[in-house]
Amino acid sequence: AQTVTQSQPEMSVQEAETVTLSCTYDTSESDYYLFWYKQPPSRQMILVIRQEAYKQQNATENRFSVNFQKAAKSFSLKISDSQLGDAAMYFCAYRGSQGGSEKLVFGKGTKLTVNP
C-alpha cells in the first residue's frame, strides 16, 4: 500500500523568507500524481500545487514550487516570499493512476507558522 510521510510536524518562517516542507512517499507504481494541499483554520482543503510523475519538470505556481525527486520518492514544497496568509496546515498527498485507485493518500501534515 502507498504511504506518505511528512517528517516535520511544525515549521516556522519569517515573513518574506523562504521555507521548504518535506514529503516522502512509498509506491511500487511508476505513474502517479502528487499534490500539496493547504488547510487554513477554516479547515477548507485548498489545492496548492500538483505534479504528474511522468513529468520531469518541477511544477510551479506563483510563489509555490516543488522539488520532485522520483528516484528518491521525495516531493518537497518550497514557499518563497512567505506571507502571513500562508500560515496553515500543509498536507502532501499521493494518488495512483491505475484504474480504480482514485483515492488520495495523505501525510499527517506540517503546521506552518509565519512570523511577522
Add this chain to the structure above:
Amino acid sequence: NAGVMQNPRHLVRRRGQEARLRCSPMKGHSHVYWYRQLPEEGLKFMVYLQKENIIDESGMPKERFSAEFPKEGPSILRIQQVVRGDSAAYFCASSTLQGSYEQYFGPGTRLTVT
C-alpha cells in the same frame, strides 16, 4: 459555479444516535469521495462512489458506516449508533471523469459525539 457543498457544517449527536452527513458535488461532477480527519491527523480515505455505485469502500469501517450516492440528490454518509471515537471532521470531495487528477473538497462536517 458553486463548489462542493456539505451540510450540516457542525453536527452534535449523543452516543447511540444516527448521524447523516450530506454532500452535493460540484455541478457536472459524478464522482464523490469521503474522507475522515481525526484531530491532529491527515485525511483518511473512506469511500469512493459514482452515481448509484460504490466503487471503492476499502476505507470504510465494517460496521455502522454506510454511504450512498443516488441518481438524484446528494451523497449521504450515514453513521449508525455513533460512539465518541466517531468524532471527527468528515470531508467530501468530487471530481469529473474517472482518471481526473483533481478532487475538489467541500468545507467539511465536524461531528461531535457527546
